[in-house]
Amino acid sequence: MQNESQESLVGVEYEVEVGPVAHGGHCIARTEEGRVLFVRHALPGEKVRARVTDGGETSRYLRADAVEIIEASKDRIEAPCPYAGPGMCGGCDWQHAKPGAQRRLKGEVIAEQLMRLAGLTPEEAGWDGTVMPAPGDKLPQGEVPAWRTRVQYTIDDDGRAGLRKHRSHDVQPIDHCMIAAPGVTELGIEKREWPQMASVEAIAATGSSDRQVILTPKPGGRLPLVELDKPVSVLRVEEKDGGVHRVHGRAFVRERADERTYRVGMGGFWQTHPQAPDLLVKAVMQGLMPRKGESALDLYCGVGLFAGAIAERIGDKGAVLGIESGKRAVEDARHNLQDMPYVRIEQGKVEQVLPRTGITETDLIVLDPPRAGAGKQTVKHLASLGARRIAYVACDPAALARDLAYFREGGYKPRTLRAFDLFPMTHHVECVAILEPVKKDV
Numbered sequence: 001m002q003n004e005s006q007e008s009l010v011g012v013e014y015e016v017e018v019g020p021v022a023h024g025g026h027c028i029a030r031t032e033e034g035r036v037l038f039v040r041h042a043l044p045g046e047k048v049r050a051r052v053t054d055g056g057e058t059s060r061y062l063r064a065d066a067v068e069i070i071e072a073s074k075d076r077i078e079a080p081c082p083y084a085g086p087g088m089c090g091g092c093d094w095q096h097a098k099p100g101a102q103r104r105l106k107g108e109v110i111a112e113q114l115m116r117l118a119g120l121t122p123e124e125a126g127w128d129g130t131v132m133p134a135p136g137d138k139l140p141q142g143e144v145p146a147w148r149t150r151v152q153y154t155i156d157d158d159g160r161a162g163l164r165k166h167r168s169h170d171v172q173p174i175d176h177c178m179i180a181a182p183g184v185t186e187l188g189i190e191k192r193e194w195p196q197m198a199s200v201e202a203i204a205a206t207g208s209s210d211r212q213v214i215l216t217p218k219p220g221g222r223l224p225l226v227e228l229d230k231p232v233s234v235l236r237v238e239e240k241d242g243g244v245h246r247v248h249g250r251a252f253v254r255e256r257a258d259e260r261t262y263r264v265g266m267g268g269f270w271q272t273h274p275q276a277p278d279l280l281v282k283a284v285m286q287g288l289m290p291r292k293g294e295s296a297l298d299l300y301c302g303v304g305l306f307a308g309a310i311a312e313r314i315g316d317k318g319a320v321l322g323i324e325s326g327k328r329a330v331e332d333a334r335h336n337l338q339d340m341p342y343v344r345i346e347q348g349k350v351e352q353v354l355p356r357t358g359i360t361e362t363d364l365i366v367l368d369p370p371r372a373g374a375g376k377q378t379v380k381h382l383a384s385l386g387a388r389r390i391a392y393v394a395c396d397p398a399a400l401a402r403d404l405a406y407f408r409e410g411g412y413k414p415r416t417l418r419a420f421d422l423f424p425m426t427h428h429v430e431c432v433a434i435l436e437p438v439k440k441d442v
Helices: 099-118 276-288 305-314 327-336 350-357 376-383 397-409
Strands: 013-022 026-030 036-040 047-054 062-071 131-133 150-155 161-164 171-173 197-204 211-217 233-237 244-248 252-257 260-265 295-299 319-324 343-347 364-367 389-394 412-421 430-437
Touching (some): 013 062, 013 099, 036 047, 099 131, 099 397, 099 412, 252 276, 260 327, 276 305, 276 364, 276 389, 276 412, 276 430, 295 305, 295 350, 305 319, 319 327, 319 350, 327 343, 343 350, 376 397, 389 397, 397 412, 397 430
Parallel strands (some): 036 062, 131 412, 211 233, 295 319, 319 343, 364 389
Antiparallel strands (some): 013 026, 150 197, 389 430, 412 430
């Protein structure tokens, strides 16, 4: 954020030529004086009038919105969503770009991060340079995939549901989110007023008809009587401890992937795109090629998605250890995989639990770390276990690239890398890298 002692440049406008895309949903431009601008709502190659939204005289860079398009890119379209644009909803980044162009931009970001942070070309990473849409998402221009099965609405001072503006606590009220899945839209969250609520999260399971809302009251706020357009379970976030507690209905939703049903409890993690769980399981299993009787680690295992998939394939002569920090997620994982006694789930941080297990070798590893990545020490430990293959599932290309560099220090290289557009209209992208030991010269 901007230092208050410096002279603010917020509101100042510059006419600039837009350069390459950068990680985070914006493009890079420079003023005539050489100032770096990170410009949203622009596309590479355009000439725009950019208005500064954050930064001052001594800032290393300025943030800005393209408020006028002087020369447009051939990849530009009119944003389908009426709430997309400068000063409005911050949920999407690329509504103004053709779908194919969005995927190309994400691919350029992945390539730049791989080279800058890992020193890898796409070829060296085993990647063909493409970002693949999920099945069903390749729609005609102007149509938007309704993919988001979990939407957290922020409530404004008038009790209206909306989404936060970019890098702001201000709320953009909406009457419909175009990327929300039909199961979320059918609840009618935006049609109602939510006095005394700070936020309302809506969840529509893909593997069942389960629907859930999680209410976060404002300090001292009382829960409303929740009457929505569809039957729904209601949970609340407690003001005192931040814990999620059941009000009525189920405390979980039932999801399905790889022909198994998974219970996902209160506040638990599950992929947001309805196609993502099956798509990622398929990519990971194709890369690992598990064999009967092998041993495997599933790190940051959540409710056991990958642990279950591996366990099905290695059979009861094998062994799977999952590690997850969330207490409720561990309870769900143990419930979900209770029919597989050769699967064990441990609770705690990976960097703390893994050394305590005493495991010195394993055949396979899958890790799906949070956005910050696994980190140098964890990667070093994993590289010492001699796995024949490692699957790294990443929601952030920068973290992936950093960790790939650490794996290289430990003697592992990418065999393949695949990228999936599981967050259409946003800058986010999912990658699956399959690593193998570097062959040593005899």
